[in-house]
Amino acid sequence: MAEKDKVTIYDISKKLNISAATVSRALNNNPKISQKTKELVMKTAAKMNYKQNKLAQALKSGKTHNVGVIVPYINRNFFSSVIRGIEEELSPHGYHVIICQSHEDVNNEIKQIDTLLNTQIDGIFMSVAKTTQDTDHIEKVLKENTPLVFFDRKKDVTGLSSVTIDDFRGGYLATEHLIKQGCKKIAHFSGDLNLEIYKNRHEGYIAAMKDYGIEPIKEFSLQVNSKLESGASAIQDLWSEDEKPDAIFSASDYAALGAIQELKKMGVKIPEEVCVVGFSNEPFTKYMELPITSVDQTPVEMGRNAAKVFLEQIEGSKTLTIEKKVVLAPELYIRDSSNRNL
Amino acid sequence: MAEKDKVTIYDISKKLNISAATVSRALNNNPKISQKTKELVMKTAAKMNYKQNKLAQALKSGKTHNVGVIVPYINRNFFSSVIRGIEEELSPHGYHVIICQSHEDVNNEIKQIDTLLNTQIDGIFMSVAKTTQDTDHIEKVLKENTPLVFFDRKKDVTGLSSVTIDDFRGGYLATEHLIKQGCKKIAHFSGDLNLEIYKNRHEGYIAAMKDYGIEPIKEFSLQVNSKLESGASAIQDLWSEDEKPDAIFSASDYAALGAIQELKKMGVKIPEEVCVVGFSNEPFTKYMELPITSVDQTPVEMGRNAAKVFLEQIEGSKTLTIEKKVVLAPELYIRDSSNRNL
DNA sequence: TTGTATGCGTTATCAA
DNA sequence: TTGATAACGCATACAA
Numbered sequence: 001m002a003e004k005d006k007v008t009i010y011d012i013s014k015k016l017n018i019s020a021a022t023v024s025r026a027l028n029n030n031p032k033i034s035q036k037t038k039e040l041v042m043k044t045a046a047k048m049n050y051k052q053n054k055l056a057q058a059l060k061s062g063k064t065h066n067v068g069v070i071v072p073y074i075n076r077n078f079f080s081s082v083i084r085g086i087e088e089e090l091s092p093h094g095y096h097v098i099i100c101q102s103h104e105d106v107n108n109e110i111k112q113i114d115t116l117l118n119t120q121i122d123g124i125f126m127s128v129a130k131t132t133q134d135t136d137h138i139e140k141v142l143k144e145n146t147p148l149v150f151f152d153r154k155k156d157v158t159g160l161s162s163v164t165i166d167d168f169r170g171g172y173l174a175t176e177h178l179i180k181q182g183c184k185k186i187a188h189f190s191g192d193l194n195l196e197i198y199k200n201r202h203e204g205y206i207a208a209m210k211d212y213g214i215e216p217i218k219e220f221s222l223q224v225n226s227k228l229e230s231g232a233s234a235i236q237d238l239w240s241e242d243e244k245p246d247a248i249f250s251a252s253d254y255a256a257l258g259a260i261q262e263l264k265k266m267g268v269k270i271p272e273e274v275c276v277v278g279f280s281n282e283p284f285t286k287y288m289e290l291p292i293t294s295v296d297q298t299p300v301e302m303g304r305n306a307a308k309v310f311l312e313q314i315e316g317s318k319t320l321t322i323e324k325k326v327v328l329a330p331e332l333y334i335r336d337s338s339n340r341n342l
Numbered sequence: 343m344a345e346k347d348k349v350t351i352y353d354i355s356k357k358l359n360i361s362a363a364t365v366s367r368a369l370n371n372n373p374k375i376s377q378k379t380k381e382l383v384m385k386t387a388a389k390m391n392y393k394q395n396k397l398a399q400a401l402k403s404g405k406t407h408n409v410g411v412i413v414p415y416i417n418r419n420f421f422s423s424v425i426r427g428i429e430e431e432l433s434p435h436g437y438h439v440i441i442c443q444s445h446e447d448v449n450n451e452i453k454q455i456d457t458l459l460n461t462q463i464d465g466i467f468m469s470v471a472k473t474t475q476d477t478d479h480i481e482k483v484l485k486e487n488t489p490l491v492f493f494d495r496k497k498d499v500t501g502l503s504s505v506t507i508d509d510f511r512g513g514y515l516a517t518e519h520l521i522k523q524g525c526k527k528i529a530h531f532s533g534d535l536n537l538e539i540y541k542n543r544h545e546g547y548i549a550a551m552k553d554y555g556i557e558p559i560k561e562f563s564l565q566v567n568s569k570l571e572s573g574a575s576a577i578q579d580l581w582s583e584d585e586k587p588d589a590i591f592s593a594s595d596y597a598a599l600g601a602i603q604e605l606k607k608m609g610v611k612i613p614e615e616v617c618v619v620g621f622s623n624e625p626f627t628k629y630m631e632l633p634i635t636s637v638d639q640t641p642v643e644m645g646r647n648a649a650k651v652f653l654e655q656i657e658g659s660k661t662l663t664i665e666k667k668v669v670l671a672p673e674l675y676i677r678d679s680s681n682r683n684l
Numbered sequence: 685t686t687g688t689a690t691g692c693g694t695t696a697t698c699a700a
Numbered sequence: 701t702t703g704a705t706a707a708c709g710c711a712t713a714c715a716a
Contacts, residue, residue, distance in 0.1 A: 008709055019687045024711055032685060054461045055401045056709035059692050064397065065461075066408075066440070074429065075642075080422040087416065087443060096440045096461065098408070101429060119396045119407075119438065228629075257629060264631075284626035287570075287599060289606075300417075350693055361703045366695060374701060398693030401708050 007050045016044060027052070058120065067310065068116040070100045070109060070126035077282055078299050079127065082151055085303020086125055093311060095122070102129040110137040123147040123310045128155055130192050147313045151306045152297070153195055161313065161324040163306040167197045170295040170330035171204025174249045174277045177293070177332060179212045181275050181340045183247035186214075189224035189234055189259070191251045201251045201279065220245055224255045231258025239266065246274055247338070253278035253285050253294055260290065260337060275338035291335035298328055349392045358386060369394070400462065409652065410458040412442045412451060412468040419624055420641050421469065424493055427645020428467055435653060437464070444471040452479040465489040465652045470497055472534050489655045493648045494639070495537055503655065503666040505648040509539045512637040512672035513546025516591045516619045519635070519674060521554045523617050523682045525589035528556075531566035531576055531601070533593045543593045543621065562587055566597045573600025581608065588616055589680070595620035595627050595636055602632065602679060617680035633677035640670055 009027070013020040018037065025033045026041035058064040069086060071079040087097045098121065100112040106129050116124060117140075124141060126148065135155050141148045142159050150162035171188075178186050188205045191198035202221065209216045219241070224234045231250060235258075238245055250256035256278030260270060268274050270290060278285060281296035305326050313322050351369070355362040360379065367375045368383035400406040411428060413421040429439045440463065442454040448471050458466060459482075466483060468490065477497050483490045484501050492504035513530075520528050530547045533540035544563065551558045561583070566576045573592060577600075580587055592598035598620030602612060610616050612632060620627060623638035647668050655664050 006709090009711095010709080020709090021688075021711075022686055024709095025686085028711080034685060037685085051460050053401075053709050055397060055406065056692090057711080059395075059397045059401050059694095059708090060710050060712085062692080068438075073426065075419065075422040075426045077417065077419070080417040083441070084415065084417045084443065087441060091442075094457075096410075096442075096457075098438045098440050099425065099429060100433075100438075101426065115436075115438075118393050284629045287626045288629070289631045348693090352693080362693090363695080363704075364702055366693095367702085370695080376701060379701085395693050398708090399695080401692090401710095402694050402696085404708080 006053065007048045008053070009050075012041065012045055012048060012050060015048070016040065062120065063122055064120045065094050066096045066098055066119070066121045067123040067125065068098045068100055068112070068121045070102055070112055070116075070124065072102050072104045072127065072129055074099055074101055078152075078280060078297065081299035082127070082303040082306070085300040085305075086307045087303075088300075089304040089307035090310075104129045104131060106132045106134070106137075113137050113141060117141065117144055117146060121146070122314065123149070125149050125151060125306050125310070127151055127153040128195075130195060133194070147310055149306045149309050149313075151302050153197060159321055159323055161309045161322060161326075163302050163309060163326040163328065164197070165297050165302065165328045165330045167200035167330070168204040168207070170279065170297075170332075171201035171249070171251070172208045173204075173330065173332045174279070174293075174295055175205045175208035176212070177334065178247040178249060178275050178277060178338060179208065179214070181247070181271070181338060183275050184214055185217070185220070185243070185245045186247040186249055187220040187222065187238060187245035188216075189222055189231065189248065189250035189252065189255045191224070191226060193223065198251050205249055217243070219243075224250065224252070226252035226254045228254055228258035228261065231255030231260075232262040235259045235262040235266075248274065248276045250277065251279045253280045253282040253292065256292055256294070256337075257284070257288075260292065271336065271338050271340050275340070277332075277338050281333055286333070286335065288337075290337055293335045293338040294333055296331040296333055298331065302328060348395065349390050350395070351392075354383065354387055354390060354392060357390070358382065404462065405464055406462045407436050408438045408440055408461070408463045409465040409467065410440045410442055410454070410463045412444055412454055412458075412466065414444050414446045414469065414471055416441055416443055420494070420622060420639060423641035424469070424645040424648070427642040427647075428649045429645075430642075431646045431649035432652075446471045446473060448474045448476070448479075455479050455483060459483065459486055459488060463488070464656065465491070467491050467493060467648050467652070469493055469495040470537075472537060475536070489652055491648045491651050491655075493644050495539060501663050501665055503651045503664060503668075505644050505651060505668040505670065506539070507639050507644065507670045507672045509542035509672070510546040510549070512621065512639075512674075513543035513591070513593075514550045515546075515672065515674045516621070516635075516637055517547045517550035518554070519676065520589040520591060520617050520619060520680060521550065521556065523589070523613070523680060525617050526556055527559070527562070527585070527587045528589040528591055529562040529564065529580060529587035530558075531564055531573065531590065531592035531594065531597045533566070533568060535565065540593050547591055559585070561585075566592065566594070568594035568596045570596055570600035570603065573597030573602075574604040577601045577604040577608075590616065590618045592619065593621045595622045595624040595634065598634055598636070598679075599626070599630075602634065613678065613680050613682050617682070619674075619680050623675055628675070628677065630679075632679055635677045635680040636675055638673040638675055640673065644670060 009023040154162040278294040281294040285292040351365040496504040620636040623636040627634040
């Protein structure tokens with residue numbers, strides 16, 4: 001059994017003394033094939049342990065049943081969860097998921113799109129890198145008629161669909177919750193405002209403040225990286241001023257955690273003196289001794305929805321391009337870091 | 343620009359009035375092609391924006407430059423980190439990574455191996471499901487001459503390579519560390535002993551105890567799921583007896599966390615009265631207020647190494663099958679949950 | 685209902 | 701050094 005040769009439709013056709021075309025048709029359940037031969041072919045195919053060569057099929061049809069997913073890093077909880085959703089939705093339809101990492105660098109994104117297009121994937125899912133400004137590489141995908149679905153971090157390109165959460169609402173909910181806890185001087189740690197998601201969270205924060213008659217203080221809006229240290233140093237900055245916040249709404253769980261650690265170090269009581277809310281509902285937030293309130297982005301659902309949009313697109317008529325914007329509702333998980341009604 | 347037709351080597355050959363074969367050879371840097379035509383072809387190919395059709399190439403060569411990775415769930419930190427390592431090592435070599443999830447079910451594993459083989463992947467990486475006992479589906483891969491590399495959770499199949507950490511040593515290190523903290527009555531939460539990794543960690547624990555002249559107590563070895571609740575209820579079980587442990591070495595960080603939470607609830611001081619050590623170095627362990635000591639499995643390195651083994655295998659002579667067992671050194675991260683020398 | 689012939693885009697073999 | 705042709709395995713247009 002040194003070199004198990006692949007059995008092809010020709011082998012079957014020879015054995016049955018019929019043409020390869022008939023075999024192919026029988027295998028594909030072509031309606032104009034007699035039931036008898038169909039069954040015969042099926043049976044002998046099974047007996048000979050025949051397997052379709054997907055490659056040949058793909059070359060013929062132009063469809064590989066592979067899709068590519070481009071994310072900054074695959075081992076971030078959020079992204080791997082989205083990918084899980086995509087995989088689980090697509091796998092029953094016979095698709096395989098290829099993963100690519102941009103490392104937050106547009107240049108990698110460009111290269112990966114190129115090689116993905118080259119290997120003839122049937123579609124691309126992506127969350128753009130922080131450095132992505134220009135969308136030429138993305139429009140190229142559109143021109144090649146390859147479906148592209150954004151998730152979470154999107155760019156506005158006409159003709160392209162996206163699945164996101166309502167980040168504005170996420171920011172609004174978080175802020176409103178803080179206000180209802182009695183907080184008035186709420187600071188916001190925003191991420192990179194080049195990314196829509198952070199801009200929207202920030203705008204949600206501003207809107208909630210205004211809706212409740214609180215004028216947001218400019219100095220209380222800080223751009224903070226998604227890192228513990230950044231959260232900590234932001235706290236130091238804020239506490240070096242006279243006017244100190246009574247709540248932090250961080251667009252990142254990591255920065256929120258860094259803030260909490262720093263506040264504790266300074267002896268500030270949470271949530272009594274300062275309430276803290278994060279964003280993303282990272283696994284660790286619920287495990288802490290002081291569990292952290294956070295906005296969940298339903299990543300698995302996001303992946304499933306992105307997959308559904310893709311399926312609609314390719315199952316729809318070829319000529320019609322669908323541009324669908326799916327916006328999922330974020331969910332606020334209220335935990336001890338901001339809950340004064342314990 | 344409605345339907346951008348793909349340019350093929352024929353288009354180039356026509357334009358240059360040479361044969362497609364020559365174009366192909368020039369493109370592949372075949373030595374028996376004049377420098378002049380080579381350059382000419384290259385230049386016009388670039389000008390015409392020619393892209394190789396990987397599919398046709400794959401059909402011809404039988405190599406897709408795709409590999410499959412099968413893991414229980416992709417959104418577990420450990421697995422997604424391994425995949426990151428695989429992807430980063432393989433991507434410069436022109437390989438794409440397809441991900442599959444077994445959901446800890448052998449039947450899925452079987453199906454996925456089937457479809458992966460069907461789509462002609464060049465290799466498979468996998469961490470077996472908990473329920474996997476039989477290895478028929480794995481031996482099938484071997485018979486088809488497709489390289490298969492196990493990582494972390496392996497099965498002993500002759501001819502197959504694997505990359506793991508030294509779980510025995512991990513268990514030994516953790517236990518030794520606890521003994522050096524002055525603990526003598528060390529309990530062990532093992533995972534499913536059907537999996538080698540858990541068996542080995544357990545054996546490392548036993549060996550360390552004996553090496554230090556401590557007779558392990560049978561009742562202190564419990565099979566505990568990788569869940570918070572399981573860790574908590576294991577603590578309840580242990581503390582319902584007269585003889586109570588002064589340390590817990592859990593083969594799972596989640597069970598360790600559950601144990602810590604339960605112990606705190608009972609007013610037991612950590613690490614003064616009981617030291618706790620986990621396994622996997624999950625991100626949350628270092629974020630806790632009481633950071634948890636844990637054994638790191640260097641998942642990204644594991645992925646990189648698995649990829650290297652694969653590359654060696656396919657770059658080596660076709661007839662020779664390599665069976666390589668790479669064992670990485672685990673690293674103990676000592677944190678407050680077990681550190682009495684603060 | 686089935687068979688014949690052709691093409692998908694490459695690459696490899698054999699001639700020239 | 702280059703060209704013509706076959707082959708990879710399948711699916712389809714056309715013919716029968």
